[in-house]
Amino acid sequence: MKLFIVLIISFFFSVSYSKSLMIGTSGDNPPFSSFADSHNNFSGFEIDIMMEVCSRLHAQCQFQPIVVSAVLKLFAEKKIDLVIAAIIEPPANSPEVADFVFSTPYLPSSAQFLVRTDSNIQTLQNIRYKAxxxxxxxxxxxxxxxxxxxxxxxxxxxxxxxxEMCDVIDALQSKAVQAVFSNTEAIHYWYMMNKDQFRLVGDPFPIGNGYTIMGNRGNEQLITQINQA
Incomplete structure (x- = not known):
């Protein structure tokens, strides 16, 4: 009898978590997502968001690092099902929209400037003519x-x-550029980690329609399920 109960429980557990999803993400964009170790384990608030979504969908989710140029190919070869990587939904008239579908934004999107502490840039106006x-x-x-x-x-x-963001930060540290402009969350991460080296300039600029989870065109049903999760 006990064995029967265990088998029944195991069956329902396997059914409820039978959906398997491969999620493409960035391994180098804290605090959104980054490698937690050398075994393709990730950390970051987007990973936490996606894990909660997967739980609500009763899906087993795995993450893999991706590069932007390979996204269409990865979708076409069915190597990934979704992407969560600080993606700002592009304008509706953007040509890229034809290839993808987007979830309801889960966070407003904005961007901000970061400079070196020894920079002579003090205001947004000072950034004119700079790199x-x-x-x-x-x-x-x-x-x-x-x-x-x-x-x-x-x-x-x-x-x-x-x-990648580490390349941008390296360019700022080496003075190859005089300022960095990126997602407010990433800018604040690098500022908080290196207050002795960097400082913020100006307030964040709202940009785009918010951060979103992206799927391949034709996978609208999965995106609808995510929106309802």
Missing amino acids: VGVRLGSLFNGILFKYFLLSLYNQQLNVTTYL
Whole structure:
């Protein structure tokens, strides 16, 4: 009788968690997500959000690191089901929207400037004509940030894109750029970790429609389930 009960419980547990999802994310963008160890385990508040979503969907979720340029290929080859990587939903008229579907945003999106403590940049106006680094690693964000800056400063600054946030920070430390413009959460993380080296300039700028979970076009049902979770 005890064995029968154990088998029944095991059966229902396996059924309720029968859905398996592979989640693409960044291994180098704290506090959103980053490698926790050398075994593809991740930490960060986006990982926590996704784990809660997976729990509500009764799904077993695994995470794998991705690069932006490979997202379409990974979706096409069904190697990932979703992406959560500080993705700001692009405008509805953006050509990229045709390839993807997006969840309801889970957090407002904004960006802010970071400079070295020894910089002569004191105000937002001082950034004009300077070299500014942005992270290209988050899908859409690098281009979104770049064009936002060029519009804000009427093309009167030099914007350089880097693949990952650590590359942007290295460029700032080496003075290859005079300022960094990135997600407010990432900027605050690097500032809090290195107050002796960096400082904030200006208030955050609201950008885009918020951070979202992204799926492949055709997977609208899964995104609907996420929105309802």
